[in-house]
Amino acid sequence: MAAAALVRSRADGGVVMVVAESSIPTVQSLVRWDPVGHAEAELTARSEVGLPPSVHIAALDGTAEAVMALLDQAGLPDPERFQAELLGPVELPPGVRRPAGIPAGAPVTRMLVRVRREHGLELAACLRRAVSVLSARQTHEPVRVQIDPLHIG
Template identity: 60%
Template sequence: MGAGRTAEELGRAFAGVPVRTSGGDAVLADVPGGASLVVATVGAEPYAPDGYGAALLLDGWALLGRPDLRAAEETLRRWTAAAALVRPGRDGGSVVVVADSSIPTVQALVRWDPVGHAAGQLAERVEVGFPPAVHLAAIDGTAAAIADMLEASELPEGTERLGPVPLPAGARRPFAGDDADPADVERMLLRIPRGGGRALAAALRAAQAVRGARKAAHPARVQIDPLHIG
């Protein structure tokens, strides 16, 4: 259910109570005092001078279920930002989150423990070898471009090659106007312990310079620690 539909349903359920919406091209900076209902999209929550009496955090399943390495941490950040606008519990404020209470991110919100949540997320990433426990470099391009890039690179010791893998859904192709089939564009991941991040970046930068000087036919894009791994 979208924000507009939610506002309509609440307006019918609470006849006579003003319903204000905030989001998209109509973001409210603040709302006046007095009884009202505010329906806001994520990040568009207006400021209430006296604090909100309650907050209902919807669509937890959608936020936590996103195929994104940072889905849990980003969800907790958004939840705590919204909850911080509510009056303290001693003054009657309440926060209700619509999500499974056994999920660690929900528990972190209930305990108001973002530090513990971050520690747990880091431990999980250390176990599977994901940033920030390591550094990752992503090379996007055709198979020929990736192979040429790796051949031109003097990768530091300890670099692990992962892939190639398909580009993440919705990722921009590394070049435009090329006649290569989009299905041929891939992503190669290079993983190295945190201490080798600068050396890996320097090696890839040097390889790009070499390929640029010789006008390589197949362009490639390099990203260090991309948000979307694929």
């Protein structure tokens, strides 16, 4: 929509051409010039499957042992406190850079922690404290923590 808004007016010969299937919701919102309706529909769809921004997700990348140690130290999942959902572990997705400090050849896993929107700050604080404690102990490889990463898999 931002690109289409930059086009000259129709009276001045401006044309916006969309070369895509007309049934795609994004194309429909452009044809109707309805960014609010599109955003509401996208938020509804993401809420149904539990994806940000309707929830907060933390991606933890590291060796399986280090990730589990971080989760244990953070106290996740505590059903009474966070109602956190653990998704994984899975192998690190292709094309994702390995976390720094992990020996070459060591298997790297990704664990996703999903919490309701209102518990996002608590999740971040617990993970930050856990990373600090484990870093001070120097007993495990480092774990990369990303809150609401752009790509989760």
